[in-house]
Amino acid sequence: xxxxxxxxxxxxxxxxxxxxxxxxxxxxxxxxxxxxxxxxxxxxxxxxxxxxxxxxxxxxxxxxxxxxxxxxxxxxxxxxxxxxxxxxxxxxx
Amino acid sequence: xxxxxxxxxxxxxxxxxxxxxxxxxxxxxxxxxxxxxxxxxxxxxxxxxxxxxxxxxxxxxxxxxxxxxxxxxxxxxxxxxxxxxxxxxxxxxxxxxxxxxxxxxxxxxxxxxxxxxxxxxxxxxxxxxxxxxxxxxxxxxxxxxxxxxxxxxxxxxxxxxxxxxxxxxxxxxxxxxxxxxxxxxxxxxxxxxxxxxxxxxxxxxxxxxxxxxxxxxxxxxxxxxxxxxxxxxxxxxxxxxxxxxxxxxxxxxxxxxxxxxxxxxxxxxxxxxxxxxxxxxxxxxxxxxxxxxxxxxxxxxxxxxxxxxxxxxxxxxxxxxxxxxxxxxxxxxxxxxxxxxxxxxxxxxxxxxxxxxxxxxxxxx
Ligand code: SF4
Ligand code: SF4
Numbered sequence: 001x002x003x004x005x006x007x008x009x010x011x012x013x014x015x016x017x018x019x020x021x022x023x024x025x026x027x028x029x030x031x032x033x034x035x036x037x038x039x040x041x042x043x044x045x046x047x048x049x050x051x052x053x054x055x056x057x058x059x060x061x062x063x064x065x066x067x068x069x070x071x072x073x074x075x076x077x078x079x080x081x082x083x084x085x086x087x088x089x090x091x092x093x
Numbered sequence: 094x095x096x097x098x099x100x101x102x103x104x105x106x107x108x109x110x111x112x113x114x115x116x117x118x119x120x121x122x123x124x125x126x127x128x129x130x131x132x133x134x135x136x137x138x139x140x141x142x143x144x145x146x147x148x149x150x151x152x153x154x155x156x157x158x159x160x161x162x163x164x165x166x167x168x169x170x171x172x173x174x175x176x177x178x179x180x181x182x183x184x185x186x187x188x189x190x191x192x193x194x195x196x197x198x199x200x201x202x203x204x205x206x207x208x209x210x211x212x213x214x215x216x217x218x219x220x221x222x223x224x225x226x227x228x229x230x231x232x233x234x235x236x237x238x239x240x241x242x243x244x245x246x247x248x249x250x251x252x253x254x255x256x257x258x259x260x261x262x263x264x265x266x267x268x269x270x271x272x273x274x275x276x277x278x279x280x281x282x283x284x285x286x287x288x289x290x291x292x293x294x295x296x297x298x299x300x301x302x303x304x305x306x307x308x309x310x311x312x313x314x315x316x317x318x319x320x321x322x323x324x325x326x327x328x329x330x331x332x333x334x335x336x337x338x339x340x341x342x343x344x345x346x347x348x349x350x351x352x353x354x355x356x357x358x359x360x361x362x363x364x365x366x367x368x369x370x371x372x373x374x375x376x377x378x379x380x381x382x383x384x385x386x387x388x389x390x391x392x393x394x395x396x397x398x399x400x401x402x403x404x405x406x407x408x409x410x411x412x413x414x415x416x417x418x419x420x421x422x423x424x425x426x427x428x429x430x431x432x433x434x435x436x437x438x439x440x441x442x443x444x445x446x447x448x449x450x451x452x453x454x455x456x457x458x
Contacts, residue, residue: 011243011271012203012241012242012243012271013203013204013242013243013271014203014243015179015203017151017177019149019151021101021149022149026151028151028152028179028203029204029243030181030203030204030206030243030245030271030272031181031204031206031245031272031319033103033104033151033152083314084314085314085317086271086272086314086315086316086317
């Protein structure tokens, strides 16, 4: 379960890259390709095995100027989705 | 933008060779296999990977046959990484020892998909026609995970082994795989030749579906379970290759560029090779890709169907194999009016328990 203190890292074989041709950020994964939108990339690029979910939410609030009541659920939802697909894993403290 | 407008390919399937130490009777390779002397060279493949990446492809599936039957597999993977492609290495696991795997890991192969033919040695070795294969595969799977490479097991199911589906999922979990594809045989190539000894009965299919659904609940996110049903039992066809010439292309060992790995059976089309034309010319301009691209080619009932941009009319190779016309609605579709073409096979599957080495034609050159 994702809590504000959870720290995630990418699962083996999952990598973020920029695709020049489509001018898009892509998550490359085993037999999977996810094209990220702007906010998606802002979150995905902060999943680094160090930042907590709470810290990522703060960073996105600063980036967008929106309150965390609005940003928080979006970030958590996006992260839960990646975790549910096995693309990221919680770092055990 | 016309309806047949083509986007760049997302991924390519590189069939590096048809050579393989196994002889699976459902192999999707064509029944006329290409020998070593016809294969593209190292330099030709490297050029193909560069061209594909320049066009916009992001991933390459290194496949075969057994890709490791090529002594230059490491060079080919290096070339793909240099081109910027993400590699899915699809292997039987029989020709990659620890030293070779070390080299592949160092090159940056992020993902290995290992085929499994059964959950125990008796089944696995009998289906692949190779004594000792099961033990080698187990060791290989552990070696992949130990190197931090993502592991997928590809369990191909048919009448003889589908009762082992649950055990194969347990095996995937025990080996540390991140994914398992529980995939019923697709009926192309050798699979079509052996269909009447492979197709599961409705009851068998329902059992597997139940097992997969339960296993998904039990394993949560730790083991991703992809499930592919035999579309003979479906009411609407699969979106074969996500549509002809829309997302993917396949390159055969001799360099033919195909909309899917079975497309060579559509013999009224001429498939260009990378020795004659650039990948881009073939993808965008060749009649082979444009004939069934988009929706213009579709007959009724597809033409006026809401699902035409969902399943793209199903599979051209299946329409040809079962109805005799690659431009027909896939006979799997209940609206095609051609489902009786499948019924004989389904009836036989229901009444005939026959399966196994005695009645299969094993793959051979
Ligand atoms: S299906 Fe079997 S015989 Fe065919 S390429 Fe794969 S492992 Fe080899
Ligand atoms: S009629 Fe054609 S488009 Fe509609 S579901 Fe059947 S195969 Fe798909």
